[in-house]
Amino acid sequence: MNTRSVFLPLWLSITSLIASLPAAAQFGVGGGAAQELYQNNCASCHGKEMQGGQGSSLIDDQWQFGASNQQIAAAIRDGIEDAGMPAFKQTLDEQQIRSLVILMREQKQMAASAAMQKKQRADGGVFTSTHHNFTLQRVGEGTGILWGLDFMPDGSVIATQQDGVLWLFKDGERSGPISGTPKVWHYGQGGLLDVKLHPDYDKNRWIYLSFSETSSPGRGMTAIVRGRIKDGRWVEQEDIFRTAKAFHGSGRVHFGSRLVFKDGYLFFSIGDRGDMHSAQDLASPNGKIHRIYDDGRIPKDNPFAGKTAGGKPAFASIWTYGNRNPQGLDSHPLTGELWETEHGPRGGDEVNRIEKGNNYGWPVITHGMNYNGTPITDKTEQAGMQQPKLYWVPSIAACGAEFYEGGRFPKWRNNLFVGGLSTQQLHRLQISADGEIVADEIILKGQGRVRDVGSGPDGNIYVLLNRRSPDRGGVYRLVPRQ
Numbered sequence: 001m002n003t004r005s006v007f008l009p010l011w012l013s014i015t016s017l018i019a020s021l022p023a024a025a026q027f028g029v030g031g032g033a034a035q036e037l038y039q040n041n042c043a044s045c046h047g048k049e050m051q052g053g054q055g056s057s058l059i060d061d062q063w064q065f066g067a068s069n070q071q072i073a074a075a076i077r078d079g080i081e082d083a084g085m086p087a088f089k090q091t092l093d094e095q096q097i098r099s100l101v102i103l104m105r106e107q108k109q110m111a112a113s114a115a116m117q118k119k120q121r122a123d124g125g126v127f128t129s130t131h132h133n134f135t136l137q138r139v140g141e142g143t144g145i146l147w148g149l150d151f152m153p154d155g156s157v158i159a160t161q162q163d164g165v166l167w168l169f170k171d172g173e174r175s176g177p178i179s180g181t182p183k184v185w186h187y188g189q190g191g192l193l194d195v196k197l198h199p200d201y202d203k204n205r206w207i208y209l210s211f212s213e214t215s216s217p218g219r220g221m222t223a224i225v226r227g228r229i230k231d232g233r234w235v236e237q238e239d240i241f242r243t244a245k246a247f248h249g250s251g252r253v254h255f256g257s258r259l260v261f262k263d264g265y266l267f268f269s270i271g272d273r274g275d276m277h278s279a280q281d282l283a284s285p286n287g288k289i290h291r292i293y294d295d296g297r298i299p300k301d302n303p304f305a306g307k308t309a310g311g312k313p314a315f316a317s318i319w320t321y322g323n324r325n326p327q328g329l330d331s332h333p334l335t336g337e338l339w340e341t342e343h344g345p346r347g348g349d350e351v352n353r354i355e356k357g358n359n360y361g362w363p364v365i366t367h368g369m370n371y372n373g374t375p376i377t378d379k380t381e382q383a384g385m386q387q388p389k390l391y392w393v394p395s396i397a398a399c400g401a402e403f404y405e406g407g408r409f410p411k412w413r414n415n416l417f418v419g420g421l422s423t424q425q426l427h428r429l430q431i432s433a434d435g436e437i438v439a440d441e442i443i444l445k446g447q448g449r450v451r452d453v454g455s456g457p458d459g460n461i462y463v464l465l466n467r468r469s470p471d472r473g474g475v476y477r478l479v480p481r482q
């Protein structure tokens with residue numbers, strides 16, 4: 001089947017539709033085509049809410065016939081004759097069966113979530129977790145959605161606000177907005193995005209900003225500049241990354257973008273801009289991790305520099321491709337490897353280890369489905385495409401990520417902290433010496449959408465927590481407590 005022609009227009013219209021819905025509806029469970037399939041084919045036996053009836057509950061995490069996605073799909077496809085479970089291979093195709101499996105995983109999480117919420121509630125102000133207990137302290141508050149953060153040498157927090165404002169927070173005081181910052185295109189998921197200090201900031205005072213900008217009505221793209229702050233003003237700005245107008249699109253979503261300095265290079269991400277197939281197109285900057293020098297020049301030894309793609313020149317700054325919307329990026333403190341979180345479709349957020357020239361598969365392979373419950377593909381793997389190190393079904397709406405390098409939470413050192421938006425979760429991922437994720441613990445839940453995470457110079461963990469209506473973000477820090 002030509003999935004492109006069948007699903008792309010539908011997907012695009014749904015994308016623009018969901019951008020206008022509240023978060024709960026965007027990632028909320030049970031809507032769309034998969035739910036309809038379930039109600040028509042399965043509810044009579046397994047119950048309207050999957051709670052069980054003539055057939056067993058599908059949300060209690062008890063699987064008599066195997067718990068893996070493959071085994072559950074096989075039960076639906078081939079049936080379980082002796083037990084009275086009919087085979088659906090005549091009526092449902094592989095993609096529909098896959099979307100039903102994802103739907104079951106979502107419903108299960110919903111059922112478990114009430115209990116989870118209770119467990120994660122601060123008890124007398126103290127949050128408990130496997131290794132460390134902590135309190136959550138407010139450092140400061142913005143006036144809109146806070147997006148990215150970094151730390152100034154004096155320990156203050158520099159943070160972007162999506163509508164274009166750059167703030168400084170210190171000792172409970174807020175200063176700013178810094179005047180003269182670039183005009184951003186605050187549109188859909190775009191706006192002022194990440195902020196990062198140059199690793200040699202002490203000497204050169206450069207601060208980098210990523211943001212979306214518009215070139216003609218309704219069209220725009222992610223760009224990067226650097227500048228300096230003097231007397232509360234943004235000055236001496238230089239362009240670091242900007243694409244030709246031909247690459248400016250009308251998509252409201254998936255601008256990326258995170259900035260990471262490593263080994264003298266600047267790595268950054270751009271999402272697929274809602275045009276999923278562009279992630280596989282090496283002539284397009286969309287759906288990629290890029291590598292450039294700190295002054296914007298493009299390294300000659302980039303994997304696709306000087307090559308062609310479909311008769312066009314490949315986009316020379318591409319480092320990896322097939323990345324849907326990378327919203328978290330950091331380098332491992334010990335190994336120096338780049339780790340990325342990727343905001344997936346419905347069911348299929350990923351954590352990837354980013355390596356030169358690799359294809360991470362979007363949208364050819366994915367563990368998720370479209371938000372409206374229609375399948376994207378039934379393929380979760382293919383030769384030549386990387387598997388994620390971890391994926392979440394259902395999605396946590398993965399966003400900012402950072403390795404903890406401080407000393408105040410000794411057992412969390414070198415763990416990767418990942419924020420979730422719709423789920424309002426902060427995840428702690430433990431990575432083994434051979435690069436596998438061996439633990440995934442939710443250490444914060446229900447405190448706000450976790451847009452970015454930072455490992456503070458004071459040894460505390462900083463998070464940007466955003467609440468809805470009124471849209472107002474705060475800078476908070478996790479501080480150890482016995």
Ligand code: HEC
Pocket residue numbers: 038041042043044045046054055056057058062063064065066072075076080083084085086088100
């Ligand atoms: C005619 C009733 C009936 C219908 C319709 C039906 N099932 Fe079942 N299903 C069963 C029974 C009975 C079992 C056996 C397990 C049990 O309940 O003891 C079962 C088992 C399963 C299992 C395996 C559970 C396990 O513990 O491993 C899955 C998964 C499943 N069904 C999914 C579905 C889905 C999805 C649909 C719709 C496409 C569906 N079923 C439609 C009756 C039904």
